[in-house]
Amino acid sequence: MKVLLVHAHPEPRSFCAAMKDRAAAVLRAGGHEVVISDLYAMRFDPVAKADDFASRRDPEYLVYALEQRHAFETGTLAPDIAAEVEKVLAADLLILSFPLFWFSVPAILKGWIDRVFLSGLFYGGRRFYDRGGLVGKRALCLITAGARSSMLAEGGIHGPLEGMLRHLLQGTLGYVGYRVPRPFVAWHVPYVDRATREGYLAALERYLSEVATLEPLPMPSLDRFDAAMRPIPSGNREG
Amino acid sequence: MKVLLVHAHPEPRSFCAAMKDRAAAVLRAGGHEVVISDLYAMRFDPVAKADDFASRRDPEYLVYALEQRHAFETGTLAPDIAAEVEKVLAADLLILSFPLFWFSVPAILKGWIDRVFLSGLFYGGRRFYDRGGLVGKRALCLITAGARSSMLAEGGIHGPLEGMLRHLLQGTLGYVGYRVPRPFVAWHVPYVDRATREGYLAALERYLSEVATLEPLPMPSLDRFDAAMRPIPSGNREG
Numbered sequence: 001m002k003v004l005l006v007h008a009h010p011e012p013r014s015f016c017a018a019m020k021d022r023a024a025a026v027l028r029a030g031g032h033e034v035v036i037s038d039l040y041a042m043r044f045d046p047v048a049k050a051d052d053f054a055s056r057r058d059p060e061y062l063v064y065a066l067e068q069r070h071a072f073e074t075g076t077l078a079p080d081i082a083a084e085v086e087k088v089l090a091a092d093l094l095i096l097s098f099p100l101f102w103f104s105v106p107a108i109l110k111g112w113i114d115r116v117f118l119s120g121l122f123y124g125g126r127r128f129y130d131r132g133g134l135v136g137k138r139a140l141c142l143i144t145a146g147a148r149s150s151m152l153a154e155g156g157i158h159g160p161l162e163g164m165l166r167h168l169l170q171g172t173l174g175y176v177g178y179r180v181p182r183p184f185v186a187w188h189v190p191y192v193d194r195a196t197r198e199g200y201l202a203a204l205e206r207y208l209s210e211v212a213t214l215e216p217l218p219m220p221s222l223d224r225f226d227a228a229m230r231p232i233p234s235g236n237r238e239g
Numbered sequence: 240m241k242v243l244l245v246h247a248h249p250e251p252r253s254f255c256a257a258m259k260d261r262a263a264a265v266l267r268a269g270g271h272e273v274v275i276s277d278l279y280a281m282r283f284d285p286v287a288k289a290d291d292f293a294s295r296r297d298p299e300y301l302v303y304a305l306e307q308r309h310a311f312e313t314g315t316l317a318p319d320i321a322a323e324v325e326k327v328l329a330a331d332l333l334i335l336s337f338p339l340f341w342f343s344v345p346a347i348l349k350g351w352i353d354r355v356f357l358s359g360l361f362y363g364g365r366r367f368y369d370r371g372g373l374v375g376k377r378a379l380c381l382i383t384a385g386a387r388s389s390m391l392a393e394g395g396i397h398g399p400l401e402g403m404l405r406h407l408l409q410g411t412l413g414y415v416g417y418r419v420p421r422p423f424v425a426w427h428v429p430y431v432d433r434a435t436r437e438g439y440l441a442a443l444e445r446y447l448s449e450v451a452t453l454e455p456l457p458m459p460s461l462d463r464f465d466a467a468m469r470p471i472p473s474g475n476r477e478g
Contacts, residue, residue: 061252159405167342168343175341
C-alpha cells in the first residue's frame with residue numbers, strides 16, 4: 001500500500017509529531033511505502049490565490065475552481081500544488097496528522113486542501129461522494145486535542161467530534177470519494193503523563209494495524225438524488 | 240455600533256466582495272462605524288507559528304496557546320496579530336464575509352482565527368460559550384456558495400449548512416461568547432443571473448436591518464456542566 005502522510009504541527013517535538021513518526025514507522029515495518037508532507041517543514045503556502053495559475057483561462061476574473069481545471073488540463077499548475085496532487089493520486093491511503101485548532105485543521109492544512117483538491121480531478125459536476133474522483137482510496141485523521149474525550153461526545157459540552165468535523169470527514173474527505181474511518185484521537189494531550197502518551201502510541205499502532213478493516217463512516221450516496229440533487233423517493237431508486 | 244468586517248475572497252470583483260461592500264454601505268448609512276479587514280488585500284499571513292512570538296515563554300518547545308497568553312500579557316504579540324485583536328475587541332459586531340471553501344472558511348480566514356482568537360483573552364479554563372471572553376457581542380457570517388440551498392438542508396445531500404459549519408458557528412464564534420444568528424447565504428452564485436444577485440443584495444440589506452433582533456443559534460451553557468465538564472443532572476443546576 002502507498003501512504004501519503006500530511007502533517008501540520010508548528011512544533012517539531014510535539015506529541016502530534018511523535019504520533020506521525022510512530023505511524024510512519026509502523027506502516028513502513030508493515031511493508032507499506034510512506035511519503036510524508038510535513039507542511040510546516042516545507043513552509044507550505046496555504047493561500048489559494050491568483051498567483052497559483054501561470055496561464056489564466058480568464059485573466060480578468062478569478063474563479064478559483066475553474067482555473068484549477070484549466071491549469072491541470074494545460075499542465076500549468078504551480079509546482080508546489082502539482083507535486084502534492086501527484087502524491088495524493090499515487091497514495092492508496094491518505095493520513096492527515098494535526099492538532100485540533102478551533103475544532104478543525106490548522107490553516108496551513110486547510111490551505112493544502114483548498115489548493116490541492118482540484119476541481120475537475122478530485123470532484124466536479126455529479127462526481128462527488130460515492131462518485132468522487134478518489135473512490136477506492138481511504139483517508140484517516142490522526143488528531144491531538146486539548147479537550148477530554150467526554151467533552152466531544154454525545155451529551156458532552158461540545159457534542160460529538162464527528163459532528164464538529166463533519167466539514168472535514170464528510171464535506172472534504174468523503175466528498176472526493178475517500179472511505180473515512182472514525183479519526184484516531186489522543187485526548188487531553190497537554191495535561192496527561194508519559195504513561196498515558198505511551199498508551200496513545202500503542203493504541204495508534206493497533207488502530208493502524210486494523211486500517212484495512214476499519215468500518216468507514218456513513219456517507220451520502222448520489223444514487224439517492226436526481227440530476228437536480230432532489231432526493232429520489234426510495235421506491236424509484238436504481239438498483 | 241462598532242462593526243468589524245473581515246473579508247476573505249481572492250477575487251476583488253467577486254459577488255462576495257459586492258456583498259461585503261453593500262454590507263459596509265448599509266451599516267454606515269445606518270450610523271454604524273465599520274472597519275474592514277480585507278485579508279487578501281492585506282496579504283494576511285494565516286500560519287500560526289513560532290515566529291508569531293518575539294519573546295518566548297518557552298523558547299525550546301512551542302505550545303501555541305500558552306505563547307499567545309504570554310505574548311498578550313507581555314505586549315510582545317506580532318504587530319499584525321495585535322492590530323487584529325484590537326479591532327475585534329473594539330467591535331460590538333463581527334462580520335465574516337467569505338466564499339464556502341470545503342464547507343468551511345478559506346485558509347486565510349482560518350488562519351486569522353488561529354492567530355487572532357487569543358487563548359487567555361478570548362477564552363481559557365472555564366471561560367467559553369456563555370462565559371467566553373466576548374460575551375455581549377454578536378457575530379455574523381455572510382457566505383457565497385456554489386451549491387443550491389436544497390443541497391445544504393435537512394434531507395439534502397450534504398445535510399444542513401449549520402451542521403457543516405458547526406466548527407465555526409458553535410466551535411469558534413459561539414465558543415468565545417458571541418451570539419451567532421443563522422448565516423446569510425447567497426446560493427448557487429456562479430450560476431445565477433443578475434436579477435437573482437440583485438435579489439440577494441436586497442435580502443442582505445433586510446438581514447442586516449434586523450441584526451439586533453435576529454434570533455441567535457442555540458449554544459451550550461456552562462451552567463449545565465460541572466468543573467470536570469460532566470453534565471449536571473437537571474435537578475441540581477444552579478438557578
